[in-house]
Amino acid sequence: MNPFELHPRLSADTFLLAESGSSVLLLMNNALLPWFILVPKTDRRELHRLDPDLRRRVRDETDRLAAFVEREFQPDKLNIATIGNLVPQLHIHVIARYRTDHCWPAPVWGAPQRSDYETPEVERLRECALASLGEGFAPRPGI
Known part of the structure; x- marks a missing residue:
């Protein structure tokens, strides 16, 4: 897989919002929950296997994304995960969760x-x- 090519399932289920030199930012197409996905530009499948510089940049972007989700949506809990059982491409979910969701x-x-x-x-x-x-992030138009 080309490091800059999104897995077909991610492409089908999300909107491409923005891009940095290190990653792309996606929005899951489910308005029931604020659910963002950060996809590092790499062919590595695990966060700990990234080059240290890329890992630092991706973790910084994840932290900034999590802070944005907290400020914008004021969730009861943030879920941050790199599950990847169905989509092997490394991607980081940042999801606002509510006791009422x-x-x-x-x-x-x-x-x-x-x-x-x-x-x-x-x-x-x-x-x-x-x-x-x-x-570091630039818009990626086209819905």
């Missing part, structure tokens, strides 16, 4: 409830994320 306290994976995003909301989230993540 549709699958609390269970994991979000495999929950049948979903609601597609409308284009204006995707654009709003892209703008908010870019403003919050700051330097």
